[in-house]
Amino acid sequence: MTKQIVSYIALGLIIACSSPPNRNCTDFKTGSFSFTAEIDGEKKTTTFIRDENIEIDLFEGKRDTSSIRWINDCEYILKNKNPKSKAEEKSIHIKILTTADSSYTFEYNAIGESRKFKGTAYKIH
Numbered sequence: 001m002t003k004q005i006v007s008y009i010a011l012g013l014i015i016a017c018s019s020p021p022n023r024n025c026t027d028f029k030t031g032s033f034s035f036t037a038e039i040d041g042e043k044k045t046t047t048f049i050r051d052e053n054i055e056i057d058l059f060e061g062k063r064d065t066s067s068i069r070w071i072n073d074c075e076y077i078l079k080n081k082n083p084k085s086k087a088e089e090k091s092i093h094i095k096i097l098t099t100a101d102s103s104y105t106f107e108y109n110a111i112g113e114s115r116k117f118k119g120t121a122y123k124i125h
Helices: 002-017
Strands: 031-039 042-050 054-059 062-072 075-080 092-099 103-110 117-124
Antiparallel strands (some): 031 042, 031 117, 042 054, 054 062, 062 075, 075 092
16 A cells, blocks of 8 residues: 555656646737648648738748637637638638747647647747
8 A cells, every 4th residue: 555655646746746838829829930841741831920810821932811710819710711622611720739939839620620730830030
């Protein structure tokens, strides 16, 4: 029984001493950012400019504008304002998972789809 108590105490100390990840999401609500993803085996970079209500994406010389609806400080929904295909009509749910000084890690998926992706966006100064 003593070993079990020591194990519980050790586990409690580990949990108590580990700090939660930073989530200063309001620092990333607006600004200019870049995000690199692998698409068909190639690394591709998107840059985007975001304010409270609009996000403008620049990808391979093309520009897209999406409206933003904030769910809370760390989650929002993007809806393409001028979809050119059925896929672009789907809204995207984005959740900021952690933040650092000049970047944030996020999870995203198309609304209605269970498959989620992760990425890191870097603030452009």
